[in-house]
Amino acid sequence: xxxxxxxxxxxxxxxxxxxxxxxxxxxxxxxxxxxxxxxxxxxxxxxxxxxxxxxxxxxxxxxxxxxxxxxxxxxxxxxxxxxxxxxxxxxxxxxxxxxxxxxxxxxxxxxxxxxxxxxxxxxxxxxxxxxxxxxxxxxxxxxxxxxxxxxxxxxxxxxxxxxx
Amino acid sequence: xxxxxxxxxxxxxxxxxxxxxxxxxxxxxxxxxxxxxxxxxxxxxxxxxxxxxxxxxxxxxxxxxxxxxxxxxxxxxxxxxxxxxxxxxxxxxxxxxxxxxxxxxxxxxxxxxxxxxxxxxxxxxxxxxxxxxxxxxxxxxxxxxxxxxxxxxxxxxxxxxxxxxxxxxxxxxxxxxxxxxxxxxxxxxxxxxxxxxxxxxxxxxxxxxxxxxxxxxxxxxxxxxxxxxxxxxxxxxxxxxxxxxxxxxxxxxxxxxxxxxxxxxxxxxx
Numbered sequence: 451x452x453x454x455x456x457x458x459x460x461x462x463x464x465x466x467x468x469x470x471x472x473x474x475x476x477x478x479x480x481x482x483x484x485x486x487x488x489x490x491x492x493x494x495x496x497x498x499x500x501x502x503x504x505x506x507x508x509x510x511x512x513x514x515x516x517x518x519x520x521x522x523x524x525x526x527x528x529x530x531x532x533x534x535x536x537x538x539x540x541x542x543x544x545x546x547x548x549x550x551x552x553x554x555x556x557x558x559x560x561x562x563x564x565x566x567x568x569x570x571x572x573x574x575x576x577x578x579x580x581x582x583x584x585x586x587x588x589x590x591x592x593x594x595x596x597x598x599x600x601x602x603x604x605x606x607x608x609x610x611x612x613x614x
Numbered sequence: 615x616x617x618x619x620x621x622x623x624x625x626x627x628x629x630x631x632x633x634x635x636x637x638x639x640x641x642x643x644x645x646x647x648x649x650x651x652x653x654x655x656x657x658x659x660x661x662x663x664x665x666x667x668x669x670x671x672x673x674x675x676x677x678x679x680x681x682x683x684x685x686x687x688x689x690x691x692x693x694x695x696x697x698x699x700x701x702x703x704x705x706x707x708x709x710x711x712x713x714x715x716x717x718x719x720x721x722x723x724x725x726x727x728x729x730x731x732x733x734x735x736x737x738x739x740x741x742x743x744x745x746x747x748x749x750x751x752x753x754x755x756x757x758x759x760x761x762x763x764x765x766x767x768x769x770x771x772x773x774x775x776x777x778x779x780x781x782x783x784x785x786x787x788x789x790x791x792x793x794x795x796x797x798x799x800x801x802x803x804x805x806x807x808x809x810x811x812x813x814x815x816x817x818x819x820x821x822x823x824x825x826x827x828x829x830x831x832x833x834x835x836x837x838x839x840x841x842x843x844x845x846x847x848x849x850x851x852x853x854x855x856x857x858x859x860x861x862x863x864x865x866x867x868x869x870x871x872x873x874x875x876x877x878x879x880x881x882x883x884x
Contacts, residue, residue, distance in 0.1 A: 483745035527636035
């Protein structure tokens with residue numbers, strides 16, 4: 451059981467983060483998920499700190515994306531596209547690095563995040579939905595600020611043994 | 615040392631494949647295909663109810679932690695908080711009574727009836743998710759219970775939101791404060807027609823669009839739904855008019871959106 455959890459820790463943590471995010475944890479009158487996009491940070495950190503970790507060759511990532519779409523009332527595939535943008539950048543970054551340079555990893559995360567949010571904006575326009583640019587910008591900045599803290603927390607604790 | 619293992623090449627291929635599948639799924643879902651709609655309803659119900667089960671231990675932990683925390687809190691503080699809560703409750707009930715009396719008066723004028731002519735159904739809120747991607751309420755009743763897209767969500771005769779999508783055993787809804795919500799309303803004694811739209815900068819304000827060219831609103835005027843084109847039943851209380859420093863009028867919702875646990879769906883199709 452423990453071996454199973456260790457092997458699939460990335461997918462399990464990502465899935466749990468989606469389930470838990472539906473429990474209201476508020477900060478300044480708004481849910482915490484309004485400020486930080488925890489899932490995108492998790493995907494990036496898991497991949498960058500363990501290049502052999504592939505979320506079941508991408509299948510679990512796709513599946514978790516569908517679950518998130520259902521719980522958020524989004525069209526199927528919306529979250530999956532965002533997840534795979536960040537995952538692809540992390541995969542590229544982890545394949546070219548000779549040694550870990552935190553700043554370059556952080557910057558490439560910023561680039562992947564901006565690209566993912568731009569794609570999301572495009573998809574929402576197709577859906578005739580309005581999005582608040584200010585809210586998305588705050589979320590983007592705070593997600594970037596939260597990245598180093600989560601990086602420290604996760605890479606030093608429990609993902610080295612995860613291989614799927 | 616492996617620079618390009620077969621698994622890594624596979625993963626790169628899989629990323630491209632899954633992105634293409636996601637894009638195809640997005641466009642099929644968006645196209646409102648009948649067969650896909652049924653499939654989606656089944657998948658939605660399955661995932662929603664599985665997540666409810668998965669979420670329950672976390673809810674239990676949070677509730678237990680809160681209870682334990684309260685146990686160690688000073689009794690005086692607890693008593694003080696209770697008194698404050700009760701005072702708030704009394705004030706809230708007074709307000710509710712006033713608004714309900716006004717609403718009944720108005721309904722009598724319009725329909726000569728005191729109750730909605732539509733059937734209602736009680737529902738439990740399974741999820742309320744609010745993040746930058748979306749704001750969604752998921753309730754535990756769906757098309758099998760006669761719920762349809764566009765049905766209003768109310769509580770204590772106050773409009774909370776409306777249904778946006780229906781599965782077999784669950785439905786999605788959106789709050790009236792959401793920027794994507796549009797509700798036809800009438801305002802005050804003069805019954806000005808307008809459309810209430812969620813305010814982008816505040817969760818406690820609703821904008822008014824399509825007001826007549828000449829209008830005179832007063833602070834405190836009540837705002838009700840109107841049945842233009844039969845997309846909403848007439849006479850559900852939405853909120854009251856407030857004015858900001860720049861002399862702009864807004865609607866302040868009367869419902870406390872922190873208490874979304876059980877809601878009533880007014881079935882328009884009935």
